[in-house]
Amino acid sequence: MFTGLRLSDAAILGRQHLNEGWIRIRPGKTKKSSGVEVNVPILPDLAEELDRVPVGQLTFLVTEYGKPFSDKGLGNKMRQWCDEAGLFHCSAHGLRKAGASIAAENGATSDQLKAIFGWTTSQQADLYTRAARRKKLAGDATKLLLPDRNENKSVPLGEPIVEKWDLEAKEMEEKQELAKLNGGPGGRTSQGPIPIQNQCFSGIAVVQLCSSIVGKSRSGACVQIAGNVRTDLKYHP
Known part of the structure; x- marks a missing residue:
């Protein structure tokens, strides 16, 4: 499966087909037609197994007599190995198909599959990429x-988003309104400031006003009603 070779090519594969970490072989099926050569890198798991093969062995797969397999002989042996492993649904050609399916599912393109498996047209490769x-x-x-x-x-509504500049603008408006109510620039100086207990402001203006009149050591009770803050301030000199 790690070579992508057909059964006939796997039967003749030997060290003569290895070159600097790559397998180089001209598939027998297309040798006389396209003459395409397959070049695939040797994956680590495959390299580990190939290193265990005796050096003097002509092919990596041999019979019990130390001879290379014929195509039919290797097919029969693969059937025996699969049955002994309990893999009755597997076959030699099934390994090649499994490799193509895995590569396609991992994102291999049609051209990449052609390069690995030696196909000369996109027809077969496209079957795997489409699947x-x-x-x-x-x-x-x-x-x-x-x-x-x-x-x-x-679905609960999210909290309203209040930008910093909105708060600053509202604070400025409250300061200006407060200045007018208490006789500041443009305020009603003839009538004097409106009593603090009759005024309603937001929390920012209330805190600033209380601090300026009674100091930080004294405070009143603030109750939030309908989005505004009403301040009832009792001042004891």
Whole structure:
């Protein structure tokens, strides 16, 4: 599976096909037609297994007599190995197909599959890439079959967002209004300031006004009503 080779090519694969960490082989099926050469890197797991093969062995896979397999002989041996492992559904060609499916599902393109498996047209490679895309689309879309469990639930509204400049502008307006009410620039000096207990301001203006009159050591009771703050200040000299 890590070579992507057909059974006939795996049967003749040997050290003569290795070159600087790569497998270089001209597949027998297309040798007389396209003559394409397959070059694939040797993956670490495969390299570890190939290193265990005796150096004098002509091919990596040999019979019990130390001879290279024929195509049919290797196919029969693969059937025996799969059955002994309890993998009755597996076969030699199934390993090649499994490799192509895994590569496509991992994102391999049609051209990349052609380079690995020695295909000269996109027809076979496209079968695997389309199947991989369909599988991914189905995986992403299956959750859409579930009913929306939140459709009958009320969604709480978020807290209103108040920008800093909004607060500063409101604070400035309150200061100006307070100055007018208490005889400041543009205020009603003839009537004098309106008693503090009859005025309603926001928390910012109330704190500033209380601090300026009674100092920080004395305070009144503030009750928030309808978004405004009414201050009842009892002053004891």
